[in-house]
Amino acid sequence: MDPLTAPYFPIIYVRGYAMTPSEIAATVATPYMGFNLGATKVRQAWDGTVLRHVFESPLVRLMKDYGYRDTYTNGIEISGEIQARSVVIYRYYDPADSDLGNGKALSIVEAAQGLKELLHQVRDQICGDDAARRQAFRVHLVAHSMGGLVCRSFLQNDAISTPEDRAMVDKVFTYATPHNGIEVAGINVPAALGLWDMNNFNRRTMAGYLGLKGAPERVDTLDGKFDPRRFFCFVGTNQRDYEVALGLTRKLAGEMSDGLVRIENATVQEAPRAFSYRSHSGTYGVVNSEDGYQNLVRFLFGDVRADGALDVDALPLPASIQKAKDSGKQVRASYYFEATVAPRGAANYKLTERRRDTCSAVLRSFDELLRPDNIGRAAPRSPVLFSAFLDTSKITVGRTMVFSVDLAVSTTGYTIDNKLWLDQHVEGEYLFRDTVVIRATQSADDWNLRYVFADERSSESLGTLAARDGDDYLIPLSSPKGFKGQLRLAVTRLAVAAELAGQASSAGG
Incomplete structure (x- = not known):
């Protein structure tokens, strides 16, 4: 077995929301669920010439800079031993595909339960029966958009996880997660809007799957279940370049947003956060950005x-x-x-x-x-x-x-x-x-x-x-x-x- 050395723990990536059946099909058809997407940024040099800055993708950079590897071989996911520096893609949309599943998308609670099972599976694959390694095992959760809510449901809902389960998570990094729900033209998404599971972003619904008591006005709290100092929120501030639904979404979200999630709803109380002129996703998205990557690795691996x-x-x-x-x-x-x-x-x-x-x-x-x-x-x-x-x-x-x-x-x-x-x-x-x-x-x-x-x-x-x-x-x-x-x-x-x-x-x- 290779060394299990802090802070270079395995990373589980949890992708964001796929709305329509066609988006779900496109999501399932990709092996890395968007974590492999990069970008080319144009900038001007001192002499006026235009240069390109190529950001290869978070996945490729983790491989090149820190020696991480994926968990695929010969066209399938590795079922046996994997190295500690692994990037594991949580494919929770596979059941929603008619070819790979039953065509029904998992609920947030079901996805959180699946994340718990995956976490235990990864521990088994890295540690085996070695008691010392199992005791030392930790994992980093990295999530985009709704994926962050899946992570929070796992961490906060007592019906899903125990303190021992949560203790296996070292740090959590979220890109553009609607931690306090989504607003449409200034109004929180209605609980009755079940079309394409849009009600996942209604605050009353969120309070339920996050295990929050009562009907709180805000649901952007970890509720004492996880240390907010170990939870990072990366917030996009560019709504202009979010092109989903021919730009209708960004108009409904308004200027103080990334095109989908309002800035005031994209953080967790008391957690560190960073702001970047990037959109929720797309060519100028938060995940496929150098800014996002630098915050990610400095939060996960930095020492100051x-x-x-x-x-x-x-x-x-x-x-x-x-x-x-x-x-x-x-x-x-x-x-x-x-x-x-x-x-x-x-x-x-x-x-x-x-x-x-x-x-x-x-x-x-x-x-x-x-x-x-x-x-x-x-x-x-x-x-x-x-x-x-x-x-x-x-x-x-x-x-x-x-x-x-x-x-x-x-x-x-x-x-x-x-x-x-x-x-x-x-x-x-x-x-x-x-x-x-x-x-x-x-x-x-x-x-x-x-x-x-x-x-x-x-x-x-x-x-x-x-x-x-x-x-x-x-x-x-x-x-x-x-x-x-x-x-x-x-x-x-x-x-x-x-x-x-x-x-x-x-x-x-």
């Missing part, structure tokens, strides 16, 4: 997590607005917070990009930021900008991780006595905008963190040592207009799940 939030101290008002406020008029405003994160050397991808023009920027009101008592809050609602996973093994120079954060703060506009002020305001004016380059070097038991504002100095500069506030690092932000705040960073070295057990089992392999 960096979280960024912005604490606001001062939000300046234009002179005419300040004058109106001083005269006793009521002034109201909300603010966009944009953040794009990329590691050094990332010419063709971003780890996350929350932008105003893609409707994915964080939105906060003035009261949420500076006067929380006005709305009954005990503390300000500081915007959480990003959670980025990094991998020290990818460092090519020295032992310092370097990544950039493009930050921008702007207003939605101002209202004076409930009337929008347009006389002198320039639409899109920024209160703060700069690129912060962060250099993190690990010492014996801590981090040495320095920063450079790249709009003012070269990004190669050593930079300024960040101040500490407990476990956090603080980077002061200010602008000539009067904006003041600080970027609050938490940099955490990640423990690998089952690391000791994995090392013990690899010795026997």
Whole structure:
């Protein structure tokens, strides 16, 4: 048997929703259920020439970069021993095919039960009767769209899985999963809409197969059944390039979506997430993207997590607005917070990009930021900008991780006595905008963190040592207009799940 070494556990891929019989037939006819789809991205080089960036596919890249293999041989699925670094495709749509099954699609509960059986089968194929290996066994679940709901049903529904079953799952990564259902023209899909199992995305139906009690307004919670820190949500923000149903779907989903799933419904509470200008599927889809792949492998295999939030101290008002406020008029405003994160050397991808023009920027009101008592809050609602996973093994120079954060703060506009002020305001004016380059070097038991504002100095500069506030690092932000705040960073070295057990089992392999 080959070594079973953390974090390179087997990966089970769970594909998304196939709506019509023809889509189901096309799905069943493919061996890798879309995990083998790549893309060619056009970009412009420094001299103006147009180059292609080829993303081979998540499957091919896992094979090339990390030594994973599929589980097919001689035209059939391997029924005997497989290697630990295997990508297993969960073919839960096969029963819906009239040639391979009875023509009836599995329910979410039935698919979740099948996932449990597959997980145990994979453990048997990798570990056999070796008690140490079986104890150390873990698996990564990777899912697109509805596949993420199948995974959550397995993890959360007590009628399907036990704590021992869930303990075999190390991490879960979802692409564009409707964790809080699907909206059609602003209304949740009706429970009575059984055509092509569309009611799988109704929140009341979802609460049932997720094992949630009562009739919750939101169903995007893991309900204490799985650690949200080990669950990642990759969110698409490009609805324009989603061509399903001749573009009707994207019109019904609206701009704040990936063309099918609204941005606000694509995450799990308290779980890390990343945002990318990609569509739900298709040529510019989330799965067949370099951005998605980089988030996938850094979350599964990376060893550092960096979280960024912005604490606001001062939000300046234009002179005419300040004058109106001083005269006793009521002034109201909300603010966009944009953040794009990329590691050094990332010419063709971003780890996350929350932008105003893609409707994915964080939105906060003035009261949420500076006067929380006005709305009954005990503390300000500081915007959480990003959670980025990094991998020290990818460092090519020295032992310092370097990544950039493009930050921008702007207003939605101002209202004076409930009337929008347009006389002198320039639409899109920024209160703060700069690129912060962060250099993190690990010492014996801590981090040495320095920063450079790249709009003012070269990004190669050593930079300024960040101040500490407990476990956090603080980077002061200010602008000539009067904006003041600080970027609050938490940099955490990640423990690998089952690391000791994995090392013990690899010795026997």
